[in-house]
Amino acid sequence: MKTRSIPFKAALFGVPLALSFLVASTAHALDTARFKDANGDLVADAPTDASKFVDPSTLIFAYTPVEDPAVYAKVWDDFIRHLEKVTGKKVQFFPVQSNAAQIEAMRAGRLHVAGFNTGATPLAVNCAGFVPFAIMAGDAGNFGYEMEIITYPGSGITKIADLKGRKLAFTAETSNSGFKAPSALLRSEYKLEAGKDYTVAFSGKHDNSILGVANKDYDAAAIANEVLHRMEDRGVVKKEQIVSIYKSKTFPTTGYGVVYNLKPELAKKVQEAFFTFPWKGTELEKEFGKQGVTKFTSITYQKDWEAVRQVDTAMNVSYECK
Numbered sequence: 001m002k003t004r005s006i007p008f009k010a011a012l013f014g015v016p017l018a019l020s021f022l023v024a025s026t027a028h029a030l031d032t033a034r035f036k037d038a039n040g041d042l043v044a045d046a047p048t049d050a051s052k053f054v055d056p057s058t059l060i061f062a063y064t065p066v067e068d069p070a071v072y073a074k075v076w077d078d079f080i081r082h083l084e085k086v087t088g089k090k091v092q093f094f095p096v097q098s099n100a101a102q103i104e105a106m107r108a109g110r111l112h113v114a115g116f117n118t119g120a121t122p123l124a125v126n127c128a129g130f131v132p133f134a135i136m137a138g139d140a141g142n143f144g145y146e147m148e149i150i151t152y153p154g155s156g157i158t159k160i161a162d163l164k165g166r167k168l169a170f171t172a173e174t175s176n177s178g179f180k181a182p183s184a185l186l187r188s189e190y191k192l193e194a195g196k197d198y199t200v201a202f203s204g205k206h207d208n209s210i211l212g213v214a215n216k217d218y219d220a221a222a223i224a225n226e227v228l229h230r231m232e233d234r235g236v237v238k239k240e241q242i243v244s245i246y247k248s249k250t251f252p253t254t255g256y257g258v259v260y261n262l263k264p265e266l267a268k269k270v271q272e273a274f275f276t277f278p279w280k281g282t283e284l285e286k287e288f289g290k291q292g293v294t295k296f297t298s299i300t301y302q303k304d305w306e307a308v309r310q311v312d313t314a315m316n317v318s319y320e321c322k
Contacts, residue, residue, distance in 0.1 A: 123319050134299065136254070153243055170222055255305070
């Protein structure tokens with residue numbers, strides 16, 4: 001069996017890491033040297049030895065680095081105060097700069113509560129012991145976003161076939177909408193191979209890709225449209241600067257959860273904080289409410305990330321934790 005390693009690039013993420021993708025014809029699996037999954041729900045079980053539980057005096061919380069971390073420190077402030085009230089713990093917001101840094105922080109025991117983006121969630125689950133249980137949703141419990149391929153007016157790109165010979169921006173190798181889903185689409189349905197039929201640029205984050213297209217630095221980009229909508233709502237980009245040439249089926253958005261070995265009583269309190277958070281009048285409502293988000297609703301990795309795992313399977317992606 002041939003494999004090829006695609007490392008997390010220090011030039012992209014700004015930090016050296018030992019984690020890497022391993023592309024192979026094997027199935028997704030937990031790091032069995034560290035985690036157990038006796039009930040078969042695909043996430044790490046809590047330790048059976050109580051001495052292995054972590055009960056920190058300060059909970060560290062990080063939101064997926066899809067946009068400027070400084071913006072989201074303020075957006076999450078109301079929730080953090082609520083989390084402190086419910087858990088009785090101090091909570092510190094950790095402004096991560098990359099998916100890789102966020103995963104490594106949880107794997108190293110420096111991150112306890114987090115929101116991981118769609119594509120990074122499987123790696124966080126398998127290599128860092130992330131246990132997602134919540135997602136942002138509307139009143140009816142509806143949630144999700146679509147991957148879109150965007151360009152700018154006058155680019156000469158009106159359909160996917162027009163990407164041949166052009167520069168397409170991806171975000172990072174961990175991203176579902178920013179790399180894995182569009183790569184699988186272009187290769188399987190349109191016979192377009194990266195590096196051969198089109199030039200690839202990695203921007204690092206969705207907002208960088210969107211701004212790059214708006215400013216005509218990239219001919220096109222694959223992005224999560226929930227990020228685009230928020231940037232348009234804030235006036236960071238104008239709708240007339242962007243043209244969409246493709247929209248995918250719906251994928252789950254950022255998954256929220258805890259590290260597997262958080263003390264069970266504390267983990268339950270964290271869940272309680274998510275599901276009792278009063279959205280009305282908060283910064284979270286201002287940021288996400290325009291997209292119809294009104295609450296957190298419960299999810300499971302096994303069921304709700306099935307479509308994401310199918311994309312990974314189509315790309316022959318498996319995660320090996322080093």
